[in-house]
Amino acid sequence: MATYVAFLRAINLGATRKFPKDAIVAATEGAGFDGVATHINTGNVRLETRMRSRARIEAALETAYREDRGFEVPTMVYPADELRAVVDDADRLGDGHDGKHYVWLLKEAPSASLREELEALTTEHERVGLSERAVHLLIDGGFLDATLLKPIEKRIGVTTNRNVTVLRALVPKWLS
Template identity: 30%
Template sequence: MTTTYAALLRGINVSGRRKVPMAELRELLTGLGHSGVSTLLQSGNAVFTSESDDEASLGAELERAIEERFGFAVDTLVRSAAYLRAVADACPFPAATLEGKQLHVTYFSEPVGPERLAPLDPAAYLPEEFRLGDRALYLYAPDGLGRSKLAGALAGPGLFKGITATSRNWNTVVKLVELTRD
């Protein structure tokens, strides 16, 4: 049985650095034996189907292949279509009434407990807010990510040490759900 996945690559094609052309990423995934390969945007989102049911192994395999092909390491999370749908469905904010730039999801390589976020005083960042989900953090930033003080605090050193994290705006979250529909 095949499963549809999205590969979420962290920090590529930003400011002309760590370039991974999407056509080459599609080639790479196909060469690894995956089918139905497509990409979204230039920021490291790929959709594919695989016989494997092991997200961690698929991510590690793609990380090795990217490093071999491009000469640099890229943290990669692979998530199933069902997981992506569940994260979108569980959004604690009124996504339908917000602009895509106001809502973001940070996907984590493992579960994150509230103790990691204890150093932050949520009231200090209002009206910005965050909520934890299943290996995900939802961030509401009404003025966008570029002006968000809370996003800066969340990205600070130490909060998520040892965990791979990569963020997507709500428009991308929704598009990935659409692209991974079986």
């Protein structure tokens, strides 16, 4: 069986979008996935499956989560090698950077023209870089100081955001 990591968008925000870790595990296992584990309460889920289609895995998880919670939970699924590549890209892009580093994990890979458009947003204090299905934002200040958050999010479609520290923790924890 292959290992995947699913990233859930917009859970545990406010009173109406609660999805505790044990409920995520139960819903994921109920959808037929094995080896399920979670990391912190922000929607990071390790799973194993014989399925090979990322789109089918995402659809099965989104259906299970909607049925369990009663609201949509957009889910981005990364095979182990693709998540490792995102972290490798983060290390390469962030080499020598002392500020914050955030990563948007995308449902679909951006087109070549969108990639160019996003990279062109780079400023003196905010640098944009891309992986296959991830957009990296390196910020000299804090997250709330960033001016590129909204311009990036307007362009990239269905996504969820993680601090690079979380992604770096998942690779040795789940994919070694």
